[in-house]
Amino acid sequence: MNEVHDTAGFDVDSFLRSLTGRPGVYRMLDAEGRILYVGKARNLKKRVSSYFRKALDTKTQALMAQVRQVEVTVTHTESEALILESTLIKTHRPRYNILLRDDKSYPYIYISTDQTYPRISLHRGARSGKGRYFGPYPNAHAVRESLHLLQKVFRVRQCEDSFFANRSRPCLQYQIKRCSAPCTGEISPEDYARDLRHTELFLEGRNSEVVEALARRMEAAAERLDYEQAALYRDQIASLRRVQERQYVSGEKGDLDIVAAELRGGVACVQVFFIRAGRNLGNKAFFPRCPAGAGIDELLPAFIAQYYLEHEPPGLILVNRATAEAEWLQAALAERAGRRVEIRSRVRGERARWLEMAVRNAQHAIDARLASRAGMLQRLEALQQVLGLDEPPQRMECFDISHTRGEATVASCVVFNAEGPLKSDYRRFNIEGITPGDDYAALAQALERRYTRLKKGEGRLPDVLFIDGGKGQVAAVRRVLEELQVTEVLLVGVAKGPERRPGWEILHIPGREPVDLPGDSRALHLIQQIRDEAHRFAITGHRQRRARARAESPLEAIPGIGPRRRQQLLRQFGGLRELARAGVEDLSRVKGISRRLAQQIYDAFHGD
Structure with a gap:
């Protein structure tokens, strides 16, 4: 059920009286209908009323000064309200909400179960195949590290099914003792199933059971004087002991995540450690977008809601700060997961040590991000001096052309702002209808298409436009800009210089003498970074287009x-x-x- 209220010139008392005390979601819109903020409430009447009847902090005052309309959606339960709020935030990306930018699917270890000799592999995406999934892991590197260990200890196959089905003799993995070669019958199905079972027990965290089973097999092999096999079991046990010392969390047997949120210098960081079956699978740093004035008390519950409503939560989530919304979040996550989910902040012993380590990692990540920003600011200030700008440029674009002897020509446009690459604004252009190999015409076509759209208001013009090339390329681009009457953009050509060596670049700016920067110039380093990124993006697009073209008859x-x-x-x-x-x-x-x-x-x- 939706109700709409206009906050410009309406009766506030009548508006608040009309609100319901049921749970729901409210949306605050500006004069143009854009959503500025999305919030949830156990009691809509109490929560929305607080914006009109209580003293507001600076951030909320800035929000309310722009609000011209309020939309309310009533839900059946508090959990529904939390889920709807998270969905709306991700869909509309409101300016005053904390936004987690994390759309990637996390990798798992997958063991197939519908084969005589099942395969173990890295898996991303929907978990719909027949088999078992272990994870999630924070990144593919952590999965590959675990797969390498499993391959070394248990020798279960990891090859593709097509490769496995067409073997007439064992591959190199068998020779270096990383696979038992079930493809050619070097191991019986029964023995392979036993190795696979040990693999599953290890991934479940039941390491002691695996060690005991291997110890029994080692003793049996020694009794029948099969010392080579006994030595193999001994090495497996030693490897598992080393893994246990390195990867296992003391006293933990189940699944839990350790979540630490920190906020400093305008940078928000949430550090997550993934513990599955008592094993530390690694950690990952997230940098949510936070509006000015937001605090950790807002950051932590916003992260938990947005992240764990998209990814399966473990049974226990440890956090470094108590949150008033813990009970609400637990109920919503439990409803989604179909089992109990607990959020806890008061911990002791080993768990407190791990939580402290997560906090330190979050702080270090913020330090690194702030240092990176400071370095970027110094580069921008140096570029400002070199180009004679009134202030450091806030937005820069660079174009490059890539082709193979005129085939499948692609132009790239990359965008940098004060924080570095702005990849969401990158664009590629497939160039058509020109003489093959004519880079000037290719640049002109790409610039015309790009800046025609920008002149129509479909984006923002840059302060500086870099072109990978010298006087000829600059002249071609200048003609396009003049035709489109784009006069407020500074055009800079980046020529390779003598012998095309890095550090010898020469800048060509219309109406000025060429600029030759020293190799240690911070401005030159920034220009090189932008130029190289445009080159990489163009080559990638060209190769993809060429591959498609050559695949078609x-x-x-x-x-x-x-x-x-x-x-x-x-x-x-x-x-x-x-x-x-x-x-x-x-x-x-x-x-x-x-x-x-x-x-x-x-x-x-x-x-x-």
Whole structure:
């Protein structure tokens, strides 16, 4: 149920009386209908009333000064309100909300179960396959490290099914004792199943059971004088003991996350340690976007709601700060997970030590981020002096062109702001209708398409526009900017300089003498970073486009050539290369290919 209230010139008392005491979500909008803030409430009447009847802090005053409309959605339960709030924040990204920018899917270790010799592998995405999933891990590196260990200790196969099915002899992994070669029958299904079971026990944290089983097998092998096999079991036990010392959290057997939030110097960081089955799988730092004036008391519950409503929560979440919303969050997460979820801040002993370590990691991450920002500011100030700007540039763009002898030409546009690369604003342009290899025309086309949109208001013009190139490229771009009447952007060409060596770049600015910066110039380092990023982005796009183009047969674009005729032609000539060499007469001799169609085929390959 939705109600809408206009805060400009309406009766506040009447408005507040109309509000319900049920749980729900409220949205505050500005004069243009943009959502400024989304909030949840156990009691909508009490929570929304507080914005009109209580003394407000500076941040909330700034918010309310812009609010012209309030929308209210009533929900059945408090959990529904929390889930809806999280969804709306991620969808609309309101300016005054804390926003977690984390859309990636986390990796798991996956063990298939529908095969005689199941495979163990890294998995991302939906967990819909038949088998068992262990994780999540903070990153792919942590998964690969665990897979390497499992391969060394248990020798369960990790190869692709297609590779496994087509082996006639063991591969190199068998020779270096990293696989038991089930592909060629070097191990029985029963023994392989036992190794797989030990792998699962290890991933479940039941390491002692694995060690005991291996010890029994070692003693049995020694009794039958099979000392080589006994030595193998001994080495496995030693490896597991070392892992236990390094990876296992003292006193922990279940799943828990350790979450520490810190906020300093305008930078918010949430550090998460992932503990699964008593094993420390690693940690990850998150940097949510926080509005000015937000505190940890807002940051921590906002992070927990947004993150754990998207990712499966463990049974226990340890936090470094008590939150008044813990009970509410627990109920919502438990409803989502289908089991109990506890959020706890008061801990002792080993757990307190781990929580303290998470706090230190969050503080160090903030220090690094602030140092990086300070370094970026120094580079921007140096660039300001070099370019003669009134203030440090706040937005910079750089264009580059990539092609292979004129094939699949792609132009890139990368964007940097005061914090570094702004990847959400990057763009690529597939260049068409120019003479192959004409970089000037390619640049002109990309600039015209990009800045026509910006002039229409579909984005923001940069303060500085860098072009990877010298006087010729600058002249081509300048003509486009003049045509579009873009006069407020400073154009800078970055030429490679003598011998095209880094550090010898020369800047070409229309109306000025070329600028030759020293190799230790901070301004030059920033320009190189932006130029190199544009180059990388262009090459990546070009390679992708070229791969797509080469994967498509020229026959597919010819009317009248369907799958059956394509197959017939390829069979008749023994492949695409020989077909491309054929003349019109040769092509017309193929059954079903008229002379006119043969001419079209010939033209498709020879560009006539």
